[in-house]
Amino acid sequence: MxxxxxxxxxxxxxxxxxxxxxxxxxxxxxxxxxxxxxxxxxxxxxxxxxxxxxxxxxxxxxxxxxxxxxxxxxxxxxxxxxxxxxxxxxxxxxxxxxxxxxxxxxxxxxxxxxxxxxxxHVRNHPGADQTMRISIRLEESYEGSRRTIQIPEINPNGEIGTARRKLEIRIPKGIQEGQKIRLGKQGQASLSGGPRGDLLLQVQFQKDQQLRASGSDILMNLVITPWEAALGERITVPTLGGDVELKIGAGTQSGQKMRLKGRGLPGTPPGDQTLTIQIHTPPAENQEIEQLYNELRDKSEFNPRTQQR
The missing domain is CATH 1.10.287.110 (DnaJ domain)
Structure with missing residues (x-):
């Protein structure tokens, strides 16, 4: 033998x-x-x-x-x-x-x-699992949602067919980028008449003009003016749950971070929203503004290069 x-x-x-x-x-x-x-x-x-x-x-x-x-x-x-x-x-x-x-x-x-x-012959052996990407908005993760998707039909031998299937899916609240939504028996057909494999939808987030995700946290670059940074100001900041009012402290510097606790994606615990301050300086686009810059230069002894020593 x-x-x-x-x-x-x-x-x-x-x-x-x-x-x-x-x-x-x-x-x-x-x-x-x-x-x-x-x-x-x-x-x-x-x-x-x-x-x-x-x-x-x-x-x-x-x-x-x-x-x-x-x-x-x-x-x-x-x-x-x-x-x-x-x-x-x-x-x-x-x-x-x-x-x-x-x-x-x-x-x-x-x-x-x-x-x-x-x-x-293996009888009733399930088909292979099938993985595909699904692109969603950050708001869909924050609120949870339902949507209809179309997926290609995968033949039992693993080849992609021309037919497509419609599926109603639920996007869970708080799902993070890279995580997968498993749909039982919606994957590849079986070679031997068994049940389909599972369909795994790997989540990726669509690009947002202001917000981006890092795990369950939301990151944002917050652009402010020099006078808001120097004097302090109350400003409106967008979050996934709606706008909030935020106090900018006097003397805030570019690169400084601020945190809005619990304003990230839902979870246990929920994520936070982290703001990175960026100070944008207006151009000297007319004589009046140019004169103000000249007066500030002449009256202020501030020099960031000497402060770095």
Whole structure:
């Protein structure tokens, strides 16, 4: 009986994560599925891939398989070590269903694929998850919203079709850029008549002229005049929840930051809105303003360069 190297069959390393194993299995299952593949040995390869995944997808089966050692090579003559059957089969009794796997699988694990493997075809296996980006306004995250989107239909073999589907979706309050909205059974169709995979909508924010997000916080550059900075003033500041009145203290400097607590995206706790002060100087666009600048220059001893020493 030949030893089967399940890691080699899937093309993953022995320390591959469960997510890596799952992703690789789905890729190979699409490639070799007899209903869509044009490979001459597609059905045999598909059965080998399914057998390898049946073992490696389950942490307990994988651990038991790894106990056989990493020195075996695919195709080598193999016999289970003494006492293996009683040690493993005694605690494994849920493989039920007709077999479709190799003698190696049967000798090591004592059964067929959980739920059956008729003729080597995986029945009712779900389709792959599908990820796409969705662009929303900051206000939609702040308030929560509903919208209709259109998504391309992904064929069971992973190709993008020409048909499109309409979906009604809910955008949760406080969702942040990079987070995903999961829509169950709205992803890629199954190769074997099973349910669709899930659709994951990865959120990105549309550009706003004044506001931008950093996690749950909202950032804004607040532009003020030199006299507002020097003398102090009360001004109106936009936030996602509406305009608020803010007091600019006398002597405020460019680059100084101010915080509006709880004025960011909703959450527990909610984010804040951080304002970075930028002082914009008006141009000397007429003789009167130019004269005022001359008087300020002559009367003030202020020199920011000497203050930096």
């Amino acid at each position: 030949e030893y089967h190297d399940y890691y080699k069959t899937l093309g993953v390393s022995r320390d591959a994560s469960q997510d890596e194993i799952k992703k690789q299995y789905r890729r190979l299952a699409r490639k070799y599925h007899p209903d869509v593949s044009k490979e001459g040995d597609a059905e045999q390869r598909f059965k080998e891939v399914a057998e390898a995944y049946e073992v490696l997808k389950d942490p307990e089966k994988r651990q038991s398989y790894d106990q056989l050692g990493a020195n075996w090579k695919a195709g080598e003559e193999f016999r289970p070590p003494p006492g293996w059957e009683s040690a493993f089969h005694g605690r494994e009794a849920n493989f039920g269903g007709p077999g479709g796997f190799s003698d190696f699988f049967g000798s090591v694990f004592g059964g067929g694929m959980s739920g059956g493997m008729g003729g080597g």
